[in-house]
Amino acid sequence: MKCRVCRQAAVIDVRRHNAYFCEEHFVRHCHRQVERAISDHKMLNSDERVLVAVSGGKDSLALWEILLTLGYKADGVFIGLGITEYSDDSSRFVERFVKDVAAPAGGSLVRLDLQTDFGFDVEGAADATGRAPCSACGLSKRHLFNTAALNGNYHAVATGHNLDDEAAVLFGNTLRWQTDFLRRQRPVLPDGNGFPRKVKPMIRLSERETAAYCIVQGIDYQVDECPMSAGNSHIRYKEMLNMLEESSPGSKAEFYGGFLRNLAPILDEATPDGETQRTIRPCDQCGSPTDNEVCSFCRLLQRVRPETSPTGGTRSD
């Protein structure tokens, strides 16, 4: 097969675009998709500083590399979660990426560790709360990404959520008609009330494309899934959507893109300024914005290490 642009031998097909690309034009295709997501959804201005939440996986490392290549002032933040060898391996992939790719392009890394900095790990939090590990993990990541962005005066936090991720989350939210979650499922959540802006510049690229991008660009990444993700419903939704995509290329993009075009504006009209109706105040213990006296991260700390006092002096949720 031949590249759609230059007619040289192709290395990948992107069926939803009905296109084949050589390496060079596949890389350009990926850059263009990220640029389009950023401009269509007004995610970032070219002079803004962005903090990329990196896990060591393909999506977040590809995102950081693309933002640096496109000229954004992009730094990374990595959180050691203490999930056995998985977290150690993830950390090594991030370190190597910083040394080989990010640092030479001007990017630096903010490194946090749940055990060292806060005295617990994800499994310990799951035991203490009696909830799924992903619950404490997700809550901690949201809080610490926000905190790192605000402490470092970044304009936005960028995450590597791709088209497959967003379509699977949308499927789950729609299956249960979780309208509050649907309303917040946006490629951009604006800043305000003490929270930084959140952006998802990879929403126009599939998981397969981000993996191929890393291979073509020589970005080494953590291939293994987090061991805590076994049985996760999103993995099942992704498998189902992959079956649909196989028989009808473009289904995922239609599903998610159609939601953004058709349903999201209606949800906005039905609940105007829904976010601002929450009464946001500083957490009594850490100063983070919250709609409770104590933010959910400080409440988690009280449960996982009740003998010590919670965080002092940091901001965010």
Ligand code: SF4
């Ligand atoms: S699968 Fe769950 S525990 Fe593992 S990194 Fe993701 S949210 Fe955290």
Ligand SMILES: [Zn+2]
């Ligand atoms: Zn080409």
Ligand SMILES: [Zn+2]
């Ligand atoms: Zn707090």
